[in-house]
Amino acid sequence: MVLLELSNVNINSNPSLSSNQPEQMQFVEEVGLMFELAGLPRMSGRIFGWLLLSSPQRQSHGQLAEVLQASKGSISTMTRLLIQIGLIERISIPGERRDYFQIRPNAWSQMTKQRMAQITAFKELAAKGLDLLKDSPPVQQQRLREMHDLHAFLEREMPLLDQRWEVEQQQQLKRETVS
Amino acid sequence: MVLLELSNVNINSNPSLSSNQPEQMQFVEEVGLMFELAGLPRMSGRIFGWLLLSSPQRQSHGQLAEVLQASKGSISTMTRLLIQIGLIERISIPGERRDYFQIRPNAWSQMTKQRMAQITAFKELAAKGLDLLKDSPPVQQQRLREMHDLHAFLEREMPLLDQRWEVEQQQQLKRETVS
DNA sequence: TTGAATGTTCAGTACTGATTGAACAAATGG
DNA sequence: CCATTTGTTCAATCAGTACTGAACATTCAA
Numbered sequence: 001m002v003l004l005e006l007s008n009v010n011i012n013s014n015p016s017l018s019s020n021q022p023e024q025m026q027f028v029e030e031v032g033l034m035f036e037l038a039g040l041p042r043m044s045g046r047i048f049g050w051l052l053l054s055s056p057q058r059q060s061h062g063q064l065a066e067v068l069q070a071s072k073g074s075i076s077t078m079t080r081l082l083i084q085i086g087l088i089e090r091i092s093i094p095g096e097r098r099d100y101f102q103i104r105p106n107a108w109s110q111m112t113k114q115r116m117a118q119i120t121a122f123k124e125l126a127a128k129g130l131d132l133l134k135d136s137p138p139v140q141q142q143r144l145r146e147m148h149d150l151h152a153f154l155e156r157e158m159p160l161l162d163q164r165w166e167v168e169q170q171q172q173l174k175r176e177t178v179s
Numbered sequence: 180m181v182l183l184e185l186s187n188v189n190i191n192s193n194p195s196l197s198s199n200q201p202e203q204m205q206f207v208e209e210v211g212l213m214f215e216l217a218g219l220p221r222m223s224g225r226i227f228g229w230l231l232l233s234s235p236q237r238q239s240h241g242q243l244a245e246v247l248q249a250s251k252g253s254i255s256t257m258t259r260l261l262i263q264i265g266l267i268e269r270i271s272i273p274g275e276r277r278d279y280f281q282i283r284p285n286a287w288s289q290m291t292k293q294r295m296a297q298i299t300a301f302k303e304l305a306a307k308g309l310d311l312l313k314d315s316p317p318v319q320q321q322r323l324r325e326m327h328d329l330h331a332f333l334e335r336e337m338p339l340l341d342q343r344w345e346v347e348q349q350q351q352l353k354r355e356t357v358s
Numbered sequence: 359t360t361g362a363a364t365g366t367t368c369a370g371t372a373c374t375g376a377t378t379g380a381a382c383a384a385a386t387g388g
Numbered sequence: 389c390c391a392t393t394t395g396t397t398c399a400a401t402c403a404g405t406a407c408t409g410a411a412c413a414t415t416c417a418a
Contacts, residue, residue: 055315062395276365
């Protein structure tokens with residue numbers, strides 16, 4: 001039996017040809033560019049962008065390839081990447097051969113985690129630099145000191161900010177269920 | 180008359196050949212890699228890395244080219260980039276023909292400014308996406324809503340964090356002058 | 359005015375890294 | 389067991405971009 005894949009039912013059917021709502025495709029493309037700016041492959045951004053809009057939220061490997069006009073290989077590689085950095089998850093359904101992907105509930109907190117890693121790396125690099133200048137006068141060290149202290153500060157503060165966000169989220173949710 | 184350029188006097192003289200303190204060069208290289216990770220050209224990172232260590236803090240165009248074993252062209256392009264994004268500044272001395280470069284006093288706040296721009300861009304992209312889904316049920320919108328609200332939150336909070344950092348910096352400075 | 363020192367610009371090169379497409383693997387159903 | 393669907397892997401291609409080197413511009417000094 002042949003199973004038809006349908007994406008974005010009744011909003012934008014016709015998954016093929018990427019003639020699929022030009023505005024939506026433009027959005028997808030923009031997300032791609034943003035990802036690129038952030039140092040990730042453009043195609044990974046396209047996938048993420050499409051998964052932000054798609055209905056249903058979960059999309060199969062094949063659907064992604066068709067909508068985004070990309071090769072199966074590319075979809076395979078990029079979904080693996082996105083899963084690895086925690087932005088999407090793979091959904092497998094018993095009795096279904098194909099895999100589905102969807103955005104992870106708290107995808108963005110993964111982003112901040114990555115950012116945190118970078119901050120820590122900067123802090124440690126600065127420490128390394130300071131070690132090289134340990135016999136130099138403080139004036140010489142100042143540039144690296146500033147770099148170090150700022151990143152130590154951020155390393156301390158970002159998680160707190162994250163927490164505050166969680167709390168605000170919860171309250172938002174509560175307010176919605178009340179009204 | 181010939182003017183000799185000296186960098187890192189009495190710590191690491193011998194500016195040539197980049198045999199210039201292998202550890203320092205390794206540090207420079209690591210900063211280069213970090214910059215690359217952040218989407219900037221590696222050479223711009225090398226320049227920045229060297230300017231974090233160099234003594235005197237200001238280094239001429241020619242010194243940079245020699246220490247980093249890079250072409251004049253590359254130095255010219257990359258210093259322009261670094262100036263443009265606010266990480267270094269050009270120092271010109273009256274009666275001196277050559278230009279000097281050094282790290283800007285508050286270089287890192289420029290970094291956060293850039294980061295802020297990115298956050299805003301993400302927020303606006305999410306808004307654009309939400310507009311495309313304005314006739315969809317809220318469940319569909321949720322992914323984009325989260326993306327939007329988080330970035331709006333960060334857009335609000337990051338400047339405050341920055342302020343707190345400034346304050347902490349000042350206090351640090353005061354404590355130092357007392358002791 | 360010429361020559362030396364310094365910078366910039368830009369065309370060409372080299373390299374990296376994304377993307378494709380084909381070959382392969384695995385699972386499913388007849 | 390075979391054909392079909394689905395997904396992965398990997399070699400080859402393609403595109404973008406960092407970097408070089410040479411030509412040109414500018415400034416200063418003799």
